[in-house]
Amino acid sequence: MIARLIDAAVNIAMFVLPALLLGWADRARPARAARGRR
């Protein structure tokens, strides 16, 4: 039972963690020029 839960958690983490990283990386930030004008 515990082995099955660990298996399941690993399966889920293998998709969720990289997706969070990709989401963070792809989030648009203001362009450098626009930031400089502030």
Next chain:
Amino acid sequence: MWAGHFAAALALRPAAPRASLQGLAIGTGVLDLVFGVGVALGVEGGDLRHFDTPWSHSLAMALVWSAAYAALHRRAGPAVMLAMAAAVFSHFVLDVVVHNPDMQLYPYSGIAWGAGNALGGQGGWLEALTVALGVALYVAWARRQPDNRRWGIAAGAVMALYALEVAALS
């Protein structure tokens, strides 16, 4: 296949500028997330040679999960919903290419597909091609955007995941 699914999310990103890459990437993993739940419940399992995935990866259920995931994004509009559904369903398409014939038509159907056996060891090359194509499409789009998104990290991460996958399987 693992990294190839994230590459599908990268490839879909330019087609739906209002969809988040995070949402697309989770979408490409929905079938495996359901598989994880199935494993915990003891109704799914298997190994790399043959997966037992009636409720997560069969064609009928892949369509159901695609529609359900799209419905979660209904507030974002039809274009984002379509992209999210495509992200989920891309998992079925890519898995049919590399799996042995264990991708069922519907749960417990006797009809199942998978080109893995027929392709021999060539599935890895097809995944490499998927990664290369996804990264190329995403980078070409992201570089044209008028902001400073960290596209190099996103593209590099998917290539690193592929390298990790190859290392783990060899």
